[in-house]
Amino acid sequence: MSINQILSILWRRLWLVLIGLVATVVGAAVVLAVVPPRYEAKATASIDTARADPVTGDSSASSARGLMGGLMALIESQRIATDVVRRLNLTSDPQLTQQYLASGASGQLGINEWIAQSINKNVDAKSMDGTNVIEIHYRSPSPIQAALVANTYLASFEDAVLDLKVSAAQQTAAWLEPQLEKMRADLEASRDKLTKFQRDTQLLAPGAGGDTDISPLLSTGTDLSSAKAQLLTLQSQLAAIDSGQGASTSLLDSPVLTSLKSSMASVASDLGRLRTELGANNPKVQALLATQKSLQEQMSVELGTIRRTASMRMKALQDQINTLQGNYSDQYGKMINVQAQRDQLASLQREVAFRQEQLDVASKNAASAKMQGQLSFSNITTLDNATPPTSPTFPKIPLVAGLALGAGLGLGVIFALIAEALDRRIRVVNDLNYSTDVPLLGVIAKVRRKAIRRSKDKGFSLSLPSAQR
Incomplete structure (x- = not known):
C-alpha cells in the first residue's frame, strides 16, 4: 500500500481519527481530574566517612560504599518509619485511622506498624554517585505533608544513627565490665603463682645467676x-x-x-x-x-x-x-x-x-x-531541609497532554485502517490493482459542476491509458 493510498484512506475516514484523538484526550483529561496530584519533597544530608572516630581514632573511609548502603537501608527501615509516626503523631489522624480500620489489618498489625508501612512505601533513599550525600525523597498528595515527612525522616535518621552507635557502645561496655573483673582475678592468680614458685625455687628471674x-x-x-x-x-x-x-x-x-x-x-x-x-x-x-x-x-x-x-x-x-x-x-x-x-x-x-x-x-x-556511649553527635550533617514543592511530580500536564495527543492520533489511525480493512473501497486508480486483475481501460476525470455546464456541447472527457490508445 502506497503513501497516497494511506493518506486517501485517512482523509476519507478522518472522522474515525478525530474520534480516537478526542476519546484519548478526554480520557487523559478525566485522569488529570480524578487522579490526585503527587508532590515529592527532598531532604539531603552529608555523611563524613573520612572523619576519624573521636574516641578510638579509627576511620571508616575504607568501607564507605558498604556504610552508605547500610545507611540507606536504615532510612527505609520499619524502625525509622515507626519513629516518624510517633514524632508526627499520625495515629491521631482520623483519615488514617479510618483507612486502617477499613484495611482489615487491625487483627494482624497495630496502627503504628500499619501507618509506618504505608508511609514507608512513599519514601525513597538515594545516594548521589561519587559523593557521600544521601537524598531522602517522600511523595504525598500534599506538598506541605511531603516536606514535613521528609524532614522528619531526616531527623529520625540522624538520631537513629547516633542511637545505634551509642547503644552498641553501651552494650559493649556493659559486656566488658564482668570480663574485666575476671581478667583482674586471673592476673592476680597468675602473679600469686609466680611469687610462690620464686619463693620455693629461690629464683628471681630466668637469666639471674x-x-x-x-x-x-x-x-x-x-x-x-x-x-x-x-x-x-x-x-x-x-x-x-x-x-x-x-x-x-x-x-x-x-x-x-x-x-x-x-x-x-x-x-x-x-x-x-x-x-x-x-x-x-x-x-x-x-x-x-x-x-x-x-x-x-x-x-x-x-x-x-x-x-x-x-x-x-x-x-x-x-x-x-x-x-x-x-x-x-x-x-x-x-x-x-x-x-x-x-x-x-x-x-x-x-x-x-x-x-x-x-x-x-x-x-x-x-x-x-x-x-562512645556518651557521644551526642555523629558524622551526619544536614545539607538541605525539604521545602514544600510548588509543582507535582505526577501527573505532569504537559507530558500527559503530549502523550494523549500522540496516543490519540495513533489510535485514530489504527481505527481508520481497521475500518478500511473491513470495508475496502476503490478510492484511487492503484486500488484497482489490488482488487482485480482486469486491465484498466481508462479513467473518468472528476470535474466540477461549472465545468460540466461549460462542456455540455463538447461531451465527456475520456482519458485512456497510453498503452491502449
Missing part, C-alpha cells in the same frame, strides 16, 4: 680433664721406663738418679780408658767394675722408688678422677633441674605478661566504649 651457677660445673670439668691428662702421662712414662725407653721421661729427672747417671758415665769412661792402658785384670780396673756394679744397684733401687711413687700418684689421680666425675654428674643434674625451673619461671612470667596485656587492651576498649 646463670654464670654463677655454671662456674662450678665448668671448674669441675676443667679439673677432671687435667687429672685425666696427668694420669695418661704417668701411664705412658711408666710404660716407657718398663720398656727401657724412659731416658727422656720426666720421672727420671730426680737429683739422685741424675747424680747416679753422671757417676755411671764417668766410671764407664774411666773403665774404658784403663782397660786399654792397664788391661782387664788390673786392680784399678777391677775396682772400677765394682764401683760400676754398685752404681747400677743404686740406680735399680732408685728406679723402684720412682715406680712406687708414680704408682701411688696414679692411684691418687684415679681417686681424684672418680671424685671429680661424681661431682660433675651431680652438678650437671643440678644444672638441668635449675634450667627446668628457669623455663617454668619464664613460662609463668610470660603468662603474667600476657594477662596484663590482655587486661590493658580490654580496659582500653571498655573506656573507649564508655566514652
Whole structure:
C-alpha cells in the first residue's frame, strides 16, 4: 500500500481519527481530574566517612560504599518509619485511622506498624554517585505533608544513627565490665603463682645467676680433664721406663738418679780408658767394675722408688678422677633441674605478661566504649531541609497532554485502517490493482459542476491509458 493510498484512506475516514484523538484526550483529561496530584519533597544530608572516630581514632573511609548502603537501608527501615509516626503523631489522624480500620489489618498489625508501612512505601533513599550525600525523597498528595515527612525522616535518621552507635557502645561496655573483673582475678592468680614458685625455687628471674651457677660445673670439668691428662702421662712414662725407653721421661729427672747417671758415665769412661792402658785384670780396673756394679744397684733401687711413687700418684689421680666425675654428674643434674625451673619461671612470667596485656587492651576498649556511649553527635550533617514543592511530580500536564495527543492520533489511525480493512473501497486508480486483475481501460476525470455546464456541447472527457490508445 502506497503513501497516497494511506493518506486517501485517512482523509476519507478522518472522522474515525478525530474520534480516537478526542476519546484519548478526554480520557487523559478525566485522569488529570480524578487522579490526585503527587508532590515529592527532598531532604539531603552529608555523611563524613573520612572523619576519624573521636574516641578510638579509627576511620571508616575504607568501607564507605558498604556504610552508605547500610545507611540507606536504615532510612527505609520499619524502625525509622515507626519513629516518624510517633514524632508526627499520625495515629491521631482520623483519615488514617479510618483507612486502617477499613484495611482489615487491625487483627494482624497495630496502627503504628500499619501507618509506618504505608508511609514507608512513599519514601525513597538515594545516594548521589561519587559523593557521600544521601537524598531522602517522600511523595504525598500534599506538598506541605511531603516536606514535613521528609524532614522528619531526616531527623529520625540522624538520631537513629547516633542511637545505634551509642547503644552498641553501651552494650559493649556493659559486656566488658564482668570480663574485666575476671581478667583482674586471673592476673592476680597468675602473679600469686609466680611469687610462690620464686619463693620455693629461690629464683628471681630466668637469666639471674646463670654464670654463677655454671662456674662450678665448668671448674669441675676443667679439673677432671687435667687429672685425666696427668694420669695418661704417668701411664705412658711408666710404660716407657718398663720398656727401657724412659731416658727422656720426666720421672727420671730426680737429683739422685741424675747424680747416679753422671757417676755411671764417668766410671764407664774411666773403665774404658784403663782397660786399654792397664788391661782387664788390673786392680784399678777391677775396682772400677765394682764401683760400676754398685752404681747400677743404686740406680735399680732408685728406679723402684720412682715406680712406687708414680704408682701411688696414679692411684691418687684415679681417686681424684672418680671424685671429680661424681661431682660433675651431680652438678650437671643440678644444672638441668635449675634450667627446668628457669623455663617454668619464664613460662609463668610470660603468662603474667600476657594477662596484663590482655587486661590493658580490654580496659582500653571498655573506656573507649564508655566514652562512645556518651557521644551526642555523629558524622551526619544536614545539607538541605525539604521545602514544600510548588509543582507535582505526577501527573505532569504537559507530558500527559503530549502523550494523549500522540496516543490519540495513533489510535485514530489504527481505527481508520481497521475500518478500511473491513470495508475496502476503490478510492484511487492503484486500488484497482489490488482488487482485480482486469486491465484498466481508462479513467473518468472528476470535474466540477461549472465545468460540466461549460462542456455540455463538447461531451465527456475520456482519458485512456497510453498503452491502449
